[in-house]
Amino acid sequence: MADIHLIETKPRNETRAVRVGNVTIGGGAPIAVQSMAATKTQNIEATVRQVQLLEAAGADLVRIAVDSRKDVEALAEIRGRTSAVLSVDLQENYRLAEFVAPHVNKIRYNPGHLYHHEREKPVRDKVAFIAEIAQRNDCALRVGVNCGSVDPVMTAKFGDDDVGAMVASALEHCAILDDLGFTRYVVSMKDSDWKKVVEGNQRFAAQRPDVPLHLGVTEAGMPPEGIIKTRVAFEQLIPQGIGDTIRVSLTLPFERKGEEIAVGREILADIAAGRFRSVPPRFGEGLNIISCPSCSRVENEAFIELAQHVKEMAAYAQDYAITIAVMGCRVNGPGETDDADLGLWCGPAAVNLKRGEESLGAYPYDEVLDRLRVELDAIIEARRR
Numbered sequence: 439m440a441d442i443h444l445i446e447t448k449p450r451n452e453t454r455a456v457r458v459g460n461v462t463i464g465g466g467a468p469i470a471v472q473s474m475a476a477t478k479t480q481n482i483e484a485t486v487r488q489v490q491l492l493e494a495a496g497a498d499l500v501r502i503a504v505d506s507r508k509d510v511e512a513l514a515e516i517r518g519r520t521s522a523v524l525s526v527d528l529q530e531n532y533r534l535a536e537f538v539a540p541h542v543n544k545i546r547y548n549p550g551h552l553y554h555h556e557r558e559k560p561v562r563d564k565v566a567f568i569a570e571i572a573q574r575n576d577c578a579l580r581v582g583v584n585c586g587s588v589d590p591v592m593t594a595k596f597g598d599d600d601v602g603a604m605v606a607s608a609l610e611h612c613a614i615l616d617d618l619g620f621t622r623y624v625v626s627m628k629d630s631d632w633k634k635v636v637e638g639n640q641r642f643a644a645q646r647p648d649v650p651l652h653l654g655v656t657e658a659g660m661p662p663e664g665i666i667k668t669r670v671a672f673e674q675l676i677p678q679g680i681g682d683t684i685r686v687s688l689t690l691p692f693e694r695k696g697e698e699i700a701v702g703r704e705i706l707a708d709i710a711a712g713r714f715r716s717v718p719p720r721f722g723e724g725l726n727i728i729s730c731p732s733c734s735r736v737e738n739e740a741f742i743e744l745a746q747h748v749k750e751m752a753a754y755a756q757d758y759a760i761t762i763a764v765m766g767c768r769v770n771g772p773g774e775t776d777d778a779d780l781g782l783w784c785g786p787a788a789v790n791l792k793r794g795e796e797s798l799g800a801y802p803y804d805e806v807l808d809r810l811r812v813e814l815d816a817i818i819e820a821r822r823r
């Protein structure tokens with residue numbers, strides 16, 4: 439990639455300073471670089487090693503996923519074995535906040551997942567519960583909106599404008615937290631499409647320039663494409679003064695997760711020095727493979743190899759605008775593959791294959807590629823007609 443031009447950067451938005459352990463996000467502090475442990479949280483040895491590896495790579499903050507009380511017990515032990523600034527990712531069970539908060543510095547909740555439990559309870563009450571727990575335990579919060587799992591109420595309201603739904607959901611939760619008097623929060627709005635990440639963050643920042651933003655392209659995929667998608671998004675946003683912390687999400691083997699931090703720091707250094715990179719010709723026009731960065735929920739470590747094999751197998755289709763999504767688990771896999779032409783989400787022993795929203799069945803890891811190829815050929819054939 440060659441340097442192509444220098445861009446005059448705007449000053450950072452004057453966001454509030456949000457303290458997370460000994461790290462400050464926003465308020466003019468250096469942009470914090472963070473990542474997430476990809477190991478199973480209950481595998482304490484592996485997760486401690488993963489946290490140490492990310493710290494050694496220069497992570498300011500390390501996130502861990504917690505889905506159950508057993509994960510909480512593991513988290514408590516991990517906390518005792520590392521001094522890293524820890525954040526936790528709550529999935530559907532928002533009530534776990536109560537048990538994780540004593541062990542971490544920040545809690546991320548997804549507004550789109552809050553409705554799963556206690557459906558009769560108003561969202562505001564659930565947010566109040568989380569905020570009160572955070573306050574009591576000296577934790578910051580992240581309102582982490584994901585375009586693939588936006589609150590269904592917003593989705594119904596905004597129809598095809600999924601970016602609008604994502605931004606409205608983030609704004610709604612900011613308003614709730616402000617109203618509750620809890621201002622120690624940051625916001626993220628992520629998608630696997632970097633253009634939506636840019637648009638969402640721009641729209642949000644225009645309305646709430648005071649709220650610190652966590653930037654990231656989710657399920658960006660494998661290097662180098664995953665790095666390019668992320669770089670393009672950050673190059674669009676950071677020079678506009680938008681962004682206080684970043685996460686680069688790449689599908690990588692566990693022992694290489696430190697590369698997410700290295701890549702993040704390199705992108706930040708390039709932007710700070712005015713070095714903006716060109717995008718390869720026709721980037722984003724042909725085959726698009728999105729794959730999650732994996733986390734403790736990954737159901738089979740073979741997922742990472744599978745993602746690589748999908749990329750190699752599908753290379754022959756590079757000229758076709760076809761999206762293949764490869765996801766590591768049942769938590770986000772079924773939903774996040776809906777918009778892809780072909781989707782694979784991993785279970786413990788089998789891979790679930792989808793064509794759009796339609797399920798094509800579950801296949802053993804060593805058979806799914808052949809079936810995927812048949813489906814890919816069929817799509818290409820249909821487009822040739």
Ligand code: SF4
Pocket residue numbers: 730731732733734735736737765766767768769770771
């Ligand atoms: S799809 Fe599942 S395994 Fe992959 S990052 Fe998301 S939650 Fe983790």
